[in-house]
Amino acid sequence: MEIASVKPKIKADTLSESEVAHNREMLDKWLSGEGSHLGDASPVVNTLQKEAAKRFLAVGLPGKRAEEYKYTNIRAYLNEEFTTGNNTVSFDKKNLEPFLISNEFVSIVVVNGRYLPEYSQVEKLPKEVAVRSLFTALEEGNEIAIKHFNAELGRTSNPLGILNTALASDGIFISVPENFSCPVPIHIINVSVGEGKKLYNPRNFVYIGKEAELTLIESHHSVSKSEKVFTNSVSEFVIESNAKLENYVLQDEQSTFCRNDIRQFAVNKDSLTNNVLITFNGSMVRNDTNVYINGEHAEVHLNGLFVVKENNHTDNHTMMEHRVPNCFSNELYKGIISDNATGVFNGKILVYHDAQKTNAYQSNKNILMGDKATINTKPQLEIYADDVRCTHGTSTGRLNDEALFYMRSRGLNEKLAKNILLQSFAKEVSNTIKNESFRTFIEQKIEENIQ
Numbered sequence: 001m002e003i004a005s006v007k008p009k010i011k012a013d014t015l016s017e018s019e020v021a022h023n024r025e026m027l028d029k030w031l032s033g034e035g036s037h038l039g040d041a042s043p044v045v046n047t048l049q050k051e052a053a054k055r056f057l058a059v060g061l062p063g064k065r066a067e068e069y070k071y072t073n074i075r076a077y078l079n080e081e082f083t084t085g086n087n088t089v090s091f092d093k094k095n096l097e098p099f100l101i102s103n104e105f106v107s108i109v110v111v112n113g114r115y116l117p118e119y120s121q122v123e124k125l126p127k128e129v130a131v132r133s134l135f136t137a138l139e140e141g142n143e144i145a146i147k148h149f150n151a152e153l154g155r156t157s158n159p160l161g162i163l164n165t166a167l168a169s170d171g172i173f174i175s176v177p178e179n180f181s182c183p184v185p186i187h188i189i190n191v192s193v194g195e196g197k198k199l200y201n202p203r204n205f206v207y208i209g210k211e212a213e214l215t216l217i218e219s220h221h222s223v224s225k226s227e228k229v230f231t232n233s234v235s236e237f238v239i240e241s242n243a244k245l246e247n248y249v250l251q252d253e254q255s256t257f258c259r260n261d262i263r264q265f266a267v268n269k270d271s272l273t274n275n276v277l278i279t280f281n282g283s284m285v286r287n288d289t290n291v292y293i294n295g296e297h298a299e300v301h302l303n304g305l306f307v308v309k310e311n312n313h314t315d316n317h318t319m320m321e322h323r324v325p326n327c328f329s330n331e332l333y334k335g336i337i338s339d340n341a342t343g344v345f346n347g348k349i350l351v352y353h354d355a356q357k358t359n360a361y362q363s364n365k366n367i368l369m370g371d372k373a374t375i376n377t378k379p380q381l382e383i384y385a386d387d388v389r390c391t392h393g394t395s396t397g398r399l400n401d402e403a404l405f406y407m408r409s410r411g412l413n414e415k416l417a418k419n420i421l422l423q424s425f426a427k428e429v430s431n432t433i434k435n436e437s438f439r440t441f442i443e444q445k446i447e448e449n450i451q
Contacts, residue, residue, distance in 0.1 A: 015060055023060040026080055027053060030167055030199060033084030042138040045168065048150050052165035059159045066159075071344045071376045072315040074160065077258050077284045078199065078230050084167060085112060085198030085229070093119055096189065099221050102437040105187040106131075112193055113169045113202030113233075124184050129214075130175040131186070134205055137173040144175055144207050148238050152264045152292055160260050160288075164234045168203040171233075174216070178209040178240075185215040185435055192220070192257055194227025204235040208243040208271075215246040217438055222253035230258045241269040241295060248433055250442065251279040251287075255312060258284040269295030276432050278442055279306040279314050280449050290319040293355075296326045304333040305429040307449045308341035315344035320362075322355040331362040334429055336422060336450060338369035348380040349390055356385050362392040367399060367425060422450045 015023070031053065061078060062069040091111050096119065100107060108131060109119040115133045125131060130142075137145040153161045176182055192200065208214055222229065239245050253259060259282055267273050279285050291300050306314045320329050335343040345364045366375045379392035399421050407417035426446050433439040 015058070019060060020057055023057050027056055027166070029080065030084045042135065044138050044146055044149065045135065048154070049166050049168065052162050055162045056159070056166055059157065059162060061163075062159050068317065068346070071342070072284070072286050072313065074260070074286070082197045082199040082230055084169070085195065085200050088114065091116070091119075091191070091193055091223075095191070095223050099189050099191070099219060101187060101217070101219070101441050104437055105185045105217065108172060108186060108188045109191070110172055110188060110202070111191045112200045113171050115170070115172055125186070126180075126182060126184075128177055128180045129182055129186075130173070132173050133170050134173040134203055135170045142173070142175075145173055145205060148207065148236065148266075149205060150236075152266055152290075153234060153236060153262070156290075158262060158288065160232055161234055161262050164201045164203060164232050164262070167199070167201040168234075169201050171202040171204040173205050174214075175207040176209055176212040176214050179211045180209070181213040182215070185217055185438070187217040187219065190218065190220045192222040192229050192231050192253060194222065194224035194229045194257070197228045198230070200229065200231045202231070202233045204233070206235070206237045208237075208239045208245050210240040211242040212240070213244040215435055217248045217435070219250040220253055220259065222257045228256050228258075230260070232260045234262045235264070237263070237265045239265065239267045239271045239273055241271060243268075244272045245274070246434055247273070247275045248435065248438055249275070249277045250445070251277070251282060251285055252445065253282045255281055255283050255310060257282055260286045262288045263290065265289075265291045265300070267291065267293055267295070267298045267300055270297045271295065272299045274301045274432065274434070275303070276429065277302075277304040277316070278429070278445070279304070279308075280445065282312060282314070284313045286315045286317070288317045288319075290321075291329070292321050293323055293327045293329070296324050298327045300327075300329045301432065302329075302331040302333075303429050303432045305335075305426055305446070306333075306343055307336045307426075307446065308343050309338045309449075311340045313342045316346070318347040320347075320349045320360060322349070322351045322358045322360060324352075325354065325356045325358070327355070328359045329361070332429065333364045334425065335364075335366040335375060336369065336426070337366065337373040337375055340372045341374070343375045344377070345375070345394070346378045346380070347392070348382065349392065351383040351385050351388055351390060353384040356387040358385060358388040358390065360388070360390045364394040365425075366394075366396040367422070368396065369398075419447070419450055423447060426450075
């Protein structure tokens with residue numbers, strides 16, 4: 001069966017001539033900004049960026065009429081006021097101290113998409129594992145980087161992905177060779193630094209060779225409370241046959257910062273992928289997590305927790321594409337929404353005609369902590385095979401009154417009782433983090449954010 005025959009696409013608005021002209025005006029401004037690399041990167045990148053720039057004119061930023069962005073109007077957050085930021089901004093190393101989680105990890109520091117080896121701690125990095133800037137890998141002719149760069153994303157019509165390709169300002173390249181199990185977790189510390197209203201477009205690529213293993217931790221932080229920054233990030237992953245990836249992501253930026261994260265996983269035969277995404281804070285956070293299961297007997301887990309408060313907005317979109325038979329996937333996303341905040345979950349499982357014997361499960365559970373808190377949830381199944389086991393479900397409610405009454409009758413005050421119940425609710429997600437140091441760190445962050 002041809003992949004293209006059922007390939008889902010984000011339906012862009014039908015644009016008028018004036019809208020296309022506006023797209024050109026915005027794109028020209030971003031391309032002329034100090035953060036644009038168009039024309040000065042490798043030939044591979046230059047060609048793709050020129051093609052993406054043309055595609056962006058036809059789709060533009062998604063608005064209210066774009067179904068996949070129904071609850072997140074990107075145009076309201078990213079507009080002509082933003083210019084592309086220079087990723088060589090000054091940065092004080094002391095700012096890193098709160099973001100260092102464990103001395104057990106290899107720490108890779110990335111500021112506004114730029115890899116800073118002089119700030120990183122790579123003494124424990126095995127010589128077998130390649131870590132460098134993505135653009136450097138492409139310029140050096142790295143065969144893996146060239147083969148897979150933009151391979152899956154380029155076949156989609158995701159407007160923010162197209163924009164990232166057109167404006168990509170470097171990022172991290174990690175490659176683990178065949179038959180090598182990386183003995184230490186790698187922690188990428190991503191820091192966004194605000195200097196005016198800036199748009200950053202980091203691009204990352206991670207490759208796990210056949211029968212290789214890696215634990216990759218990514219944390220996103222921000223410095224400078226007064227500035228508005230929009231980070232439009234793309235991370236591409238290729239997990240080869242019999243490979244294992246443990247990927248944990250923390251998003252914890254300030255409430256003036258916006259983030260759009262696109263994560264693409266191409267998983268192959270007999271591989272195991274476990275992705276855990278934890279989101280706190282951020283004025284607007286939009287996550288597109290897309291998984292393409294290309295080999296039989298692959299196993300994929302997507303787990304997410306979003307704690308949203310004040311006037312913040314978090315939108316989680318997932319796409320699980322079962323392209324081949326005999327594979328397993330499981331998704332669990334949980335939300336805690338309070339104050340005037342808004343949460344969104346839209347998860348889709350797509351099972352191709354040839355993907356018989358598929359087992360796919362999806363669950364979204366949410367707790368609303370106030371009358372003004374809002375959640376929009378939409379689990380979806382699209383199945384073309386007839387011998388499958390697929391389920392999805394969602395539930396939204398408030399804290400259990402009977403459980404609260406029971407705990408208060410045992411001498412706990414209301415605040416402590418609520419905190420214990422919320423921590424218990426979140427623990428189902430945090431327990432999927434296998435690295436003990438990071439799990440302990442996350443559970444402490446959860447406790448801080450539900451106070």
